[in-house]
Amino acid sequence: MNTNQSDPLIFFRIFATCGFFVTLAVGFYLARHSGRFFGATSEIPSEGSSDRTYTKVLVFAAWCHALVLFGVGALNL
Numbered sequence: 001m002n003t004n005q006s007d008p009l010i011f012f013r014i015f016a017t018c019g020f021f022v023t024l025a026v027g028f029y030l031a032r033h034s035g036r037f038f039g040a041t042s043e044i045p046s047e048g049s050s051d052r053t054y055t056k057v058l059v060f061a062a063w064c065h066a067l068v069l070f071g072v073g074a075l076n077l
Contacts, residue, residue: 009076016073023066030063 007013030037038056041047 016070020070020074027063
């Protein structure tokens with residue numbers, strides 16, 4: 001990278017890098033507390049384990065997409 005010229009995308013790279021690390025921290029938090037978020041509840045007896053598993057997959061798929069989006073924005077090669 002040429003350090004003699006100013007980078008016009010520096011604001012975007014800083015924003016994407018911060019977003020990447022925040023998204024990574026959210027992912028660790030979700031993984032650590034997944035039992036609390038996606039576990040069985042007695043308030044909804046009709047909900048089966050397949051419903052909870054499907055919800056968990058959707059949440060982690062959205063998290064993975066956000067991580068890739070911010071990662072590509074931070075690298076911006």
